[in-house]
Amino acid sequence: MNSTQRGIRLIAGMAGLAFAATACGFNSSSDSSSNDSADDETPATEGASEDTEGTSGGGASGDITMLVPAYSDQTKGLWEGMIADFGKENGDVNVELQVESWDNINQVIQTKTQSGDAPDILNIDAYASYALDDLLYPVEEVVSPEVLEDFEPSFAENASLDGTMFGMPLIASARSLFYNKDLFEQAGIAEPPTTWDELYEDAKKISELGDGVVGYGMPLGSEEAQAETSIFVFGNGGSWGDSEEITADTPENVEAVEFMQKMIDDGLTEPDPGSQDRTPLLNVFKQGKIGMMVGLPPTVTEIEAEFPELNYGTAAIPTADGEPVTVGVADHLMAFKNDGDNQEAVTAFLDYFYSPEVYTKFVDAEGFLPTTQSGSEALADKESIQTFLELLPSAQFYPSTNPAWPNTQGAIQQQIGTIAQGADPAEVLAEIQGAAEGGF
Amino acid sequence: MGLANYRRVFENDGLPQVLINTAVWVAGVVFVTVVLSMALAQFLNKDFPGRRAIRLAILIPWAASVVMTTTVFYYMLEPNVGILNKFLVQINVLDETFGFTKRPVSAFAVAMAVGVFVSVPFTTYTILAGLGTIPDEILEAADVDGVNRWQRYTRIVLPQLRGTLAVAVIINIINVFNSLPILRIITGDLPGIKADTTTSLTFKLLTLYREPALAQALSVFNFGLVLVIIAIYMAVTRPMRED
Numbered sequence: 001m002n003s004t005q006r007g008i009r010l011i012a013g014m015a016g017l018a019f020a021a022t023a024c025g026f027n028s029s030s031d032s033s034s035n036d037s038a039d040d041e042t043p044a045t046e047g048a049s050e051d052t053e054g055t056s057g058g059g060a061s062g063d064i065t066m067l068v069p070a071y072s073d074q075t076k077g078l079w080e081g082m083i084a085d086f087g088k089e090n091g092d093v094n095v096e097l098q099v100e101s102w103d104n105i106n107q108v109i110q111t112k113t114q115s116g117d118a119p120d121i122l123n124i125d126a127y128a129s130y131a132l133d134d135l136l137y138p139v140e141e142v143v144s145p146e147v148l149e150d151f152e153p154s155f156a157e158n159a160s161l162d163g164t165m166f167g168m169p170l171i172a173s174a175r176s177l178f179y180n181k182d183l184f185e186q187a188g189i190a191e192p193p194t195t196w197d198e199l200y201e202d203a204k205k206i207s208e209l210g211d212g213v214v215g216y217g218m219p220l221g222s223e224e225a226q227a228e229t230s231i232f233v234f235g236n237g238g239s240w241g242d243s244e245e246i247t248a249d250t251p252e253n254v255e256a257v258e259f260m261q262k263m264i265d266d267g268l269t270e271p272d273p274g275s276q277d278r279t280p281l282l283n284v285f286k287q288g289k290i291g292m293m294v295g296l297p298p299t300v301t302e303i304e305a306e307f308p309e310l311n312y313g314t315a316a317i318p319t320a321d322g323e324p325v326t327v328g329v330a331d332h333l334m335a336f337k338n339d340g341d342n343q344e345a346v347t348a349f350l351d352y353f354y355s356p357e358v359y360t361k362f363v364d365a366e367g368f369l370p371t372t373q374s375g376s377e378a379l380a381d382k383e384s385i386q387t388f389l390e391l392l393p394s395a396q397f398y399p400s401t402n403p404a405w406p407n408t409q410g411a412i413q414q415q416i417g418t419i420a421q422g423a424d425p426a427e428v429l430a431e432i433q434g435a436a437e438g439g440f
Numbered sequence: 441m442g443l444a445n446y447r448r449v450f451e452n453d454g455l456p457q458v459l460i461n462t463a464v465w466v467a468g469v470v471f472v473t474v475v476l477s478m479a480l481a482q483f484l485n486k487d488f489p490g491r492r493a494i495r496l497a498i499l500i501p502w503a504a505s506v507v508m509t510t511t512v513f514y515y516m517l518e519p520n521v522g523i524l525n526k527f528l529v530q531i532n533v534l535d536e537t538f539g540f541t542k543r544p545v546s547a548f549a550v551a552m553a554v555g556v557f558v559s560v561p562f563t564t565y566t567i568l569a570g571l572g573t574i575p576d577e578i579l580e581a582a583d584v585d586g587v588n589r590w591q592r593y594t595r596i597v598l599p600q601l602r603g604t605l606a607v608a609v610i611i612n613i614i615n616v617f618n619s620l621p622i623l624r625i626i627t628g629d630l631p632g633i634k635a636d637t638t639t640s641l642t643f644k645l646l647t648l649y650r651e652p653a654l655a656q657a658l659s660v661f662n663f664g665l666v667l668v669i670i671a672i673y674m675a676v677t678r679p680m681r682e683d
Contacts, residue, residue, distance in 0.1 A: 221631075271519060275539070275630045275631060407650055407651065410649045411649065418632040420631070421544070421631070435649070
């Protein structure tokens, strides 16, 4: 009897909870609820921290924790080796490393921050929400001036919120145009295109080769449609907005998407680009069936491993006026304040990590692009990333500090492909704008 | 606040299409499944050499994971590497490979075909069990009375199967209505929501659109919708009615 009643109450409670969650909506309430729970936890956290304060003395000493995602199978080994080397010079600072997969890390960090157990140093893509919750040190407080000045200006700006830098750019990824030299030769094209007019002409010549050969590979499937679209939007001087405002349906953006649609309608892309994902399409490029396609630094390594006989080149991405531009993506390190007694230890480790030698070794091994000037110089001769390095200064970014960006990105991934089914570019962009403002 | 989420779901221009899709998806898959299964069950109810092997073979689509089965179909129809697509070109049915899974209408049709494929085994076995419960005496009596085969099936076998069919249809409605994997794999990467049912749209809202509040609103509506569909089915056919 008693247990039955409890069961009923439990079910009623859960149903109520479900409705309450629906009623509030996760978007708006999640911030405040996480703050609430953080407040609840504060007394316990303070108590715990007082205990540890007794053991940690002054100067650069103490234990710091670090949470990083695994970029590759070797990520863990790289960090462990680095921490061991750091320990030889700074015996008083003990770095505790935790490596998580990309699938898990967002969940882990959310749990940790909500329970007041944030790591001292975190490696992840987005820093803005932690900075807004006032959990992070400004970068200038945890690295030496030399390190601070060494960051590439475009990345430093992308890591700043209202002029204060909160993220330390760690690695970068950029895009460049991959083109099939054999197909170019067959079509009688000497140089890769730099402007949209040339892109259109070259794609046309290549697709006229027949036999299923595609002029330009345009993956607008949901996998990464936002990147492919941004290539054209940025290439026309457009953007998705900034940290304050999302601007998806500007005249520049509409013009860019109209050009994309023209290429699709004139048969210069693969069939049904609206549902073509990037990874499978890149495989078709690797098999030599696509004239041009935009790729990433790891694409170079993949081709080397899987299709070493492919005769291809990399070049700057063609834009409306020929001025190079690329889509940049950067991951960041960030330092959590926690109790405020970790600053010196964190600074010691970060200065060590960003010393040119240590940093270059890390970036080189992971095969990404450096975000510091000294790193770019040191890796300037690495052939596989040459084109990408040259494009880095002209990198433009997603407005990832804008809270409405995740929705906008989701809407781009979902909606932009409909231009291949005859949807009007201006209307599609208006829908995306609507999604940024709370529609779907 | 709460009603605002429901309003945002229902004000979307794409929703009528999604509701039509849902109706076509459930009615189409369940109807074709049941008709095919009735024929198959009738066939498997006969005694013939190798019946056991055929019965086992029909179980396979049910035993295999839906995700796996669907993925196999998806790749067979893939325009660049799909063997079924290549085969259709080789036998000159198509001039060049066709993106069956790349356009909303054809992809939705493919998804429905896969839906039927994975639903038939269970339904067939349910009906087969139902056929087993029909006493031979009744059928023999019918033969003696001189009914033809069609009359024997419609007048005698079908009425006896009423309860079995009701169970098969209701379970299929619920299963098909709630089925996500098939649509997720075949139409999940299509742009827009033209080839979505309310169930797959719920998933898209949660993952792609990152709108958990809207997904919750839609899933509450979804639950109500399946109840309504079953209520309509019960009211129209009254399968449990005792004559």
